[in-house]
Amino acid sequence: MAPDDVEAQRRRWRDLIDERLPAAAAAHPDWPVSRNHCFARILLDNACGGPWRESVAPPAWVNMPPERLALALSLGEAVLAGRQDLAVLNHRSLLWRRKRPVPAPPARLPGDGFGLRRWRLADDAPFAALCADPEVMRFFPAPKTARESQAEARALDRRFEEDGFGPWALETPEGFSGFVGCWRPARPLPFGPLLGRETGFVEIGWRLARHAWGRGFAVRGARLALDDVFSRCALTEVVAYTADVNAPSRRVMERLGMTEIGGFDHPGLPEGHPLRPHRLYRLEAADVLDGGGPRACRLR
The missing domain is CATH 3.40.630.30 (Gcn5-related N-acetyltransferase (GNAT))
Structure with a gap:
């Protein structure tokens, strides 16, 4: 990815996390989070397939490989469009971080x-x-x-x-x-x-x-x-x-x-x-x- 494209991607990320998702949270009281750092955790974890700090040095929006940041962006856009359940993404993030117990297996x-x-x-x-x-x-x-x-x-x-x-x-x-x-x-x-x-x-x-x-x-x-x-x-x-x-x-x-x-x-x-x-x-x-x-x- 060209340097200008990388910079544009990072600007879109900051706008999504700092402005668009927090603003949308006001109309979605059912969402599990409303703050920018929580949205970032959820999207970055799901883009990395686990706690993002295990594979990316902070700040993630600078050091994340462009293809992974693109995935995080697409997940955020899908949340805004109603095509992705934020609660499901949050649940996965918390399981990965051992903040929730793994549910018992079904029969x-x-x-x-x-x-x-x-x-x-x-x-x-x-x-x-x-x-x-x-x-x-x-x-x-x-x-x-x-x-x-x-x-x-x-x-x-x-x-x-x-x-x-x-x-x-x-x-x-x-x-x-x-x-x-x-x-x-x-x-x-x-x-x-x-x-x-x-x-x-x-x-x-x-x-x-x-x-x-x-x-x-x-x-x-x-x-x-x-x-x-x-x-x-x-x-x-x-x-x-x-x-x-x-x-x-x-x-x-x-x-x-x-x-x-x-x-x-x-x-x-x-x-x-x-x-x-x-x-x-x-x-x-x-x-x-x-x-x-x-x-x-x-x-x-």
Whole structure:
């Protein structure tokens, strides 16, 4: 962006924050804020996908990358036009800043012809069968025993109690058909150089029974899970990773709008193992926002 354009953008920002939004607040007693610094916090946080001071040095209107300031401006204009709910943006900002508790997870996320729900003890047998299927597990080091699968199922469901989100059981017309959702990696992984930080990763993943393949459940289920963690939990980003050779999962990541950001060797696999080379993908909350609000459901 040319220097004159940058300066014009900054003037529009100051006018929006200092004049137009505070003036409009007088006619909107339902708005959660009315002061310029509060409007700035809300719009900048939502443009950055988290507390703006974590990624931008103050003053933000000077140091914010032009594309992010443009997003903040578009959100403010959408608020003024009635196309964006200021209360929703404020709620996300306060969640990110730990000023509000994360709401409890729902029992179910309904989809079109399927649903995501919490785990049940009756899922143990079909999950064990899924994890023992060599075709399902072909991109894992080995299939799992029934005891290993049961332990994994309990650990996956406990994520909801620990973090407020987790991998949902996928329910299709055939019954339990696998899982889709988000969780914090249990083992240290060498993401730091690729993501620019060493902690705080949340990944999204899926594992589906063979009868559920080719029916769009991985993509549609992941979109439901993403909508939940980006809205209710206000996560700033999710990552996904898989073996280089796992073309089906990589296609799902691409259809979700995730960006491939690099490769790494999985530390749980020995040198020379064909599954050791992995690819890392990322999706940021700020990249699924526009002037009309979250667009996770409209990813390609």
